[in-house]
Amino acid sequence: LMSPSHGRESADLNLQALHECLTAPIYSEAGQVSVGASIGWVVRGTAIMGVSEIFHAADVAMRRAKVEHLGVVEFDPVVDSAALASSAIELALRQALPAGRIRAALQPIISVSDGKIVSLELLARWPGSGFPRDPAPNDFIPIAERLGLLNDMLWSTLSEALPVVAGTNSCLAINVSPSQLTSRLFLAKLSAIIARHHVPPQRIELEITEQVAFRNVTENCAVLDEARRLGFRVVLDDFGSGYSSLAILDRLPLDKIKLDRAFVAELKERAVTQKIMQATVSLAHDLGIVCSVEGIECAETAALVASFGCDQMQGYWIGMPELVTAPACLLERAS
Numbered sequence: 001l002m003s004p005s006h007g008r009e010s011a012d013l014n015l016q017a018l019h020e021c022l023t024a025p026i027y028s029e030a031g032q033v034s035v036g037a038s039i040g041w042v043v044r045g046t047a048i049m050g051v052s053e054i055f056h057a058a059d060v061a062m063r064r065a066k067v068e069h070l071g072v073v074e075f076d077p078v079v080d081s082a083a084l085a086s087s088a089i090e091l092a093l094r095q096a097l098p099a100g101r102i103r104a105a106l107q108p109i110i111s112v113s114d115g116k117i118v119s120l121e122l123l124a125r126w127p128g129s130g131f132p133r134d135p136a137p138n139d140f141i142p143i144a145e146r147l148g149l150l151n152d153m154l155w156s157t158l159s160e161a162l163p164v165v166a167g168t169n170s171c172l173a174i175n176v177s178p179s180q181l182t183s184r185l186f187l188a189k190l191s192a193i194i195a196r197h198h199v200p201p202q203r204i205e206l207e208i209t210e211q212v213a214f215r216n217v218t219e220n221c222a223v224l225d226e227a228r229r230l231g232f233r234v235v236l237d238d239f240g241s242g243y244s245s246l247a248i249l250d251r252l253p254l255d256k257i258k259l260d261r262a263f264v265a266e267l268k269e270r271a272v273t274q275k276i277m278q279a280t281v282s283l284a285h286d287l288g289i290v291c292s293v294e295g296i297e298c299a300e301t302a303a304l305v306a307s308f309g310c311d312q313m314q315g316y317w318i319g320m321p322e323l324v325t326a327p328a329c330l331l332e333r334a335s
């Protein structure tokens with residue numbers, strides 16, 4: 001802590017001197033030892049800043065110093081605001097997850113031929129987060145992944161969703177990131193949890209993204225082959241959104257592809273998009289792969305997609321993701 005009477009410049013000079021002391025090489029009998037250090041600091045602003053906020057901001061600045069090898073960094077509200085928000089989410093997430101406050105929502109996927117629900121997609125939600133707007137999965141999933149918490153989150157939301165799914169004939173689609181797929185004992189743990197709820201692997205769909213095909217392909221394919229051997233179904237999510245070539249259909253062992261909703265957004269207006277979708281459906285069918293389309297937001301798109309021979313549909317027009325409200329006795333904590 002430094003008194004404001006020091007002024008910004010003198011604070012900076014003091015910290016630079018401290019950094020120099022810390023990083024001065026140490027000479028010993030074993031040789032020279034170089035020590036790295038990163039310092040983040042913040043000036044308490046006019047807006048009231050509590051002690052924890054001050055530490056938090058300094059910590060964010062320190063992390064920027066570390067990543068960018070800057071040595072000493074002062075917190076900058078403009079540059080560091082995104083990191084500050086994400087670090088606030090990180091702090092809250094570390095508490096919310098073990099407390100069971102990350103909840104399961106389910107969104108229906110229907111069969112185009114008869115309109116019946118064939119599958120339910122498991123999506124994470126964080127109601128009552130305490131933030132002005134509850135963080136969306138796109139805000140907290142990457143953080144959970146960085147913290148290595150995605151599996152814990154999956155086991156927890158799964159144990160909420162499985163009792164609901166067990167009482168239906170539908171499949172349960174779960175989103176699996178590449179890091180989860182190759183985490184130790186992933187398939188064994190998943191198998192144990194679904195067995196506890198008497199849901200066979202044939203009713204579980206693993207939704208993976210094209211990322212799986214970009215790195216460690218051999219290792220990832222081996223896990224996917226093993227998953228299919230155990231009876232799980234493998235679905236390629238967000239197909240047509242990224243950089244994947246058609247070769248991905250050959251490279252990965254797949255049961256189903258899900259055409260990305262960005263694709264669908266342009267469908268009504270663009271004849272070319274319609275042609276691409278038609279050709280993709282036909283290609284998938286030739287390869288024996290089921291074709292699903294997500295992001296269906298109106299009757300018109302649904303009719304178009306149906307006319308192209310797609311097998312399954314998902315989207316707000318068909319059904320919104322809804323929080324699972326299982327009786328408390330069914331909400332067993334994940335182990």
Ligand code: C2E
Nearest residue numbers: 123124136137138141175176177295296297315316317321
């Ligand atoms: P996703 O796998 O592509 O999931 C579908 C997303 O589209 C969901 O967003 C869903 O709410 C949204 N959606 C569904 N129908 C429509 C529609 O008609 N129009 C539009 N505009 N959107 C629609 P959400 O729940 O915000 O999830 C975003 C992404 O976060 C998911 O994309 C998925 O990749 C990831 N995610 C969500 N929950 C989990 C989870 O529990 N684990 C993991 N690993 N990832 C998750």
Ligand code: CA
Nearest residue numbers: 121175207237
């Ligand atoms: Ca998905």
Ligand code: CA
Nearest residue numbers: 237238258294
């Ligand atoms: Ca998707």
